[in-house]
Amino acid sequence: MVASNYEASLVRVLKHEGGYSNHPSDPGGATNYGITIASYARFKGRAVTAAEVRAMPLSDAKAIYKTSYWNVLRCDELPAGLDYAVFDYGVNSGPSRATKVLQRLLGLAASGAMTDEVIANVRTANLPTLVAKLCDERLAFLKSLKTWPVFGVGWGRRVSDVRRDALAMAKSEAVTPAASSAVSGKGHVPAPTSVRTTTTAATVAAGAGAALATHDVGAPASVVLAVVAMSAVLAVAGWIGWTIWHKRKQDAAAPPVIGANVITSFRLKLKGWRTVIFGGALTVAGASLDILNALQLVDITPLLPPEHALKIIAIIGVATVALRVMTTGRIGQRDC
Secondary structure, three states: OOOOHHHHHHHHHHHHHOOOEOOOOOOOOOEEOOEEHHHHHHHHOOOOOHHHHHOOOHHHHHHHHHHHHHOOOOHHHOOOOHHHHHHHHHHHHOHHHHHHHHHHHOOOOOOOOOOHHHHHHHOOOOHHHHHHHHHHHHHHHHHHOOOHHHHHHHHHHHHHHHHHHHHHHHOOOOOOOOOOOOOOOOOOOOOOHHHHHHHHHHHHHHHHHHHHHHHHOOOOHHHHHHHHHHHHHHHHHHHHHHHHHHHHHHHOOOOOOOOOOHHHHHHHHOOOOHHHHHHHHHHHHHHHHHHHHHOOOOOOOOOOOOOOHHHHHHHHHHHHHHHHHOOOOOOOOOOO
């Protein structure tokens, strides 16, 4: 393809991305020209404020799109039409996801890297069919996101426009970008940063409380250190677990959309980040006290006489955290 297709593709991307926005349901946060505050901070090499994002020069946005998306996706080596479709997908949902979807459609291992093997296979594929399948998968993925009720109309229109223009480019037809409104919101699986942080903090706090209680009853230093070590391991495991979950969720193949999704509906109704703090603290506290009671370091009989009371509390805590994973937002609030 010719490198000049970058300019034609960028015009279309900017038309869809629009200007500054900071929608509360957008996982990208403060965004301008489609560049999120996190992407802008990486470009600047330092932390940036929402005000700086709002004042972002267009030249900065173009530089980011060229280096972090177009070049990373090796769009200059892709056929006309597919280059634009992959570029726009990468901007909206991340280069890694766009690449992995393309690899799956080509029957290759989904590594997330635009390798020479991908480029070679693209050149022998049926281009219109590949573009259409890429757009189909993209739309299915977007419909699976919990933010679809908020941004779905705009996302659907955007994918439709990309499909039309990409297919026309593939046929070497001159296409003038149609008038379209900007689409707020990135098509990403929201990173569970706040959930991960609060859960880890609750684990650390509960572990510290258990260690203090162990010390107060005169337990040996080795036992106190063991309790501290256990809480640290749980905190690190929780942090890593959330990170792995998010990466897999973002890169997973889009599920088939069949009618109304019961789980999605349930997630929109049940809200409450506070359940993470409560559930995490309850789980660790219950498990820690049960261990201390078994070691005869703490007498919990006055608090919970039944033999299995603490185990029940720990199970309730696990169930509460699991429930929180299915929900988002503040208690009683909806995302749309």
